Amino acid sequence: MNRSAIDLWVGVLVAMGLAALLFLALKVGNLASISTSEVYQVQAKFANIGGLKVRAPIKSAGVVVGRVVGVHFDNESYEAVVTLSIDGSFKFPRDTSAKILTSGLLGEQYVGLEAGGDATMLKTGDRVKLTQSAVVLENLISQFMFSKAQEGGNSKESK
Amino acid sequence: MERVKSLLRSLGRTVTDKLWRLGFASRFFAYTLLHSGTAFRRFGLTIREIYFTGVLSLIIILVSGLFVGMVLGLQGYDTLQRYGSSEALGVLVALSLVRELGPVVAGLLFASRAGSAITAEIGLMKATEQISAMEMMAVDPIARVVAPRFWAGVISMPLLAALFSAAGIFGGYLVGVQLIGVDQGAFWSQMQAAVDVRQDILNGVIKSVVFGIAVTWIAVFEGYDAPPTAEGVSRATTRTVVTSSLAILALDFVLTALMFTGGNGK
Numbered sequence: 078m079n080r081s082a083i084d085l086w087v088g089v090l091v092a093m094g095l096a097a098l099l100f101l102a103l104k105v106g107n108l109a110s111i112s113t114s115e116v117y118q119v120q121a122k123f124a125n126i127g128g129l130k131v132r133a134p135i136k137s138a139g140v141v142v143g144r145v146v147g148v149h150f151d152n153e154s155y156e157a158v159v160t161l162s163i164d165g166s167f168k169f170p171r172d173t174s175a176k177i178l179t180s181g182l183l184g185e186q187y188v189g190l191e192a193g194g195d196a197t198m199l200k201t202g203d204r205v206k207l208t209q210s211a212v213v214l215e216n217l218i219s220q221f222m223f224s225k226a227q228e229g230g231n232s233k234e235s236k
Numbered sequence: 237m238e239r240v241k242s243l244l245r246s247l248g249r250t251v252t253d254k255l256w257r258l259g260f261a262s263r264f265f266a267y268t269l270l271h272s273g274t275a276f277r278r279f280g281l282t283i284r285e286i287y288f289t290g291v292l293s294l295i296i297i298l299v300s301g302l303f304v305g306m307v308l309g310l311q312g313y314d315t316l317q318r319y320g321s322s323e324a325l326g327v328l329v330a331l332s333l334v335r336e337l338g339p340v341v342a343g344l345l346f347a348s349r350a351g352s353a354i355t356a357e358i359g360l361m362k363a364t365e366q367i368s369a370m371e372m373m374a375v376d377p378i379a380r381v382v383a384p385r386f387w388a389g390v391i392s393m394p395l396l397a398a399l400f401s402a403a404g405i406f407g408g409y410l411v412g413v414q415l416i417g418v419d420q421g422a423f424w425s426q427m428q429a430a431v432d433v434r435q436d437i438l439n440g441v442i443k444s445v446v447f448g449i450a451v452t453w454i455a456v457f458e459g460y461d462a463p464p465t466a467e468g469v470s471r472a473t474t475r476t477v478v479t480s481s482l483a484i485l486a487l488d489f490v491l492t493a494l495m496f497t498g499g500n501g502k
Binding site for chain 2: 080083086089091094097100104134
C-alpha cells in the first residue's frame with residue numbers, strides 16, 4: 078500500500094474519531110444547551126431540602142432556567158442554603174418563591190420558581206425569601222395519622 | 237530445613253525477578269518518551285503505524301460497538317419497562333457506553349487486535365535480528381521502531397473508543413426507537429439532560445487515553461523483551477493480551493473510583 082493511501086485512511090480515521098467525539102459532546106451530552114451566557118446566582122434558605130443535589134435543574138413553569146450549584150448548611154439558622162444559578166436571559170421579580178418539587182412519583186428533585194409581582198428583579202447575591210421545603214414522606218404520613226387519630230377522637234366525643 | 241531454605245530462595249528470586257522486570261519496563265517507558273522526537277519529526281512513521289493499529293481496527297470496533305449498543309437497548313428496555321420508565325433507555329445506553337463500556341471494551345478489543353500485532357512484529361524483528369542490524373547502523377531502534385508504534389497507539393485509542401461509544405449509541409437508538417418504539421424525543425432529550433460533557437464524556441476520553449498508554453506500553457515492552465525464538469514471541473504475544481486486559485480492568489476500577497465518587501459533586 079502506497080504512502081498517499083495510508084495518509085488518506087489515517088485522515089479518515091481521525092476525521093471519524095473527531096466526528097464521533099463531536100457527536101457525543103453535542104448530541105449526547107448537549108454541550109450546545111449549556112450556554113456560556115451570563116448567569117446570576119441567588120441564594121435560598123430551606124428548612125429541609127430532602128434529596129436535592131448539586132446540578133439539579135431549576136424550573137419555572139416546567140422550563141429549565143438554571144441549575145443548583147451549591148448546597149450548604151448554615152450553622153446559625155440551622156437551615157440549608159441552596160445556591161441557584163439562573164440563566165441571565167431569564168429575569169425573575171424579587172418576590173419570587175422557590176419550592177423543592179419532585180418530578181414524577183420517584184423522579185429526581187428540582188427547584189421550582191414561581192414568579193411574583195415585584196417590579197425590581199433578582200440579581201446576583203440576592204436571597205429568595207419565600208421558600209417551601211421538600212415534602213418528606215415520613216412527615217406526611219405522620220401528619221395524616223395524627224389527623225386521622227384526632228378525627229377518631231372527636232367522633233367518639235360527639236357520641 | 238533445606239527444603240524451607242530452597243522454598244524461601246525461590247520466593248526471593250521470583251520477587252526480585254518481577255521487580256527487576258517492572259523496573260526495566262519503567263526505564264524502557266521513560267527511554268521511549270525521551271526518544272520519541274523522531275516519531276514526531278518524521279511523522280510519516282507514526283502515520284503508518286496509526287494505519288495499522290487504528291484504521292485496521294475500525295471494522296471490529298464499529299461492529300462490536302453497534303452490537304453492544306443493540307444488546308444494551310434490548311436488555312435495558314426489558315428491565316426499565318417493568319418500572320414504567322422505558323423512556324430512560326437513552327440515558328442507560330449513553331451513560332453505560334460513554335462512562336464504562338466504550339473505553340473498556342474498545343480497550344480490550346484494541347489490546348487483542350492491535351497490541352498483540354505490535355508485540356509479534358517487534359518480537360519477530362528481534363528474532364530475525366533486524367533490531368541488532370539497526371543498532372549496527374547506529375539507528376536507535378527505540379526511536380525508530382518503538383516510539384512511533386507507542387504514539388500511534390496512544391493517538392488511535394481515544395478515537396476508537398469515541399467511535400465505539402457513538403456506534404453503540406446508534407445501535408441503542410436502532411433497537412430502542414426503531415425496533416421497540418420508544419419515543420424518539422424522550423430518548424434523546426432524557427439522554428441530553430443526564431449526560432454531562434465534563435463529568436461523563438471527558439472522563440470517558442481520559443480513561444481511553446490512559447488505557448491507550450497502558451496497552452501500547454505493555455505491547456511494545458513485551459515485544460522488545462521477548463526471547464528471540466518462535467516460542468518466546470508467541471509467549472510474549474499471549475502475555476501482552478493477558479496483561480493489558482488485566483491492566484485495563486484494574487485501571488478502570490481505580491479511575492472510576494477517582495472520577496465518580498460523591499453523589500453531591502464533591
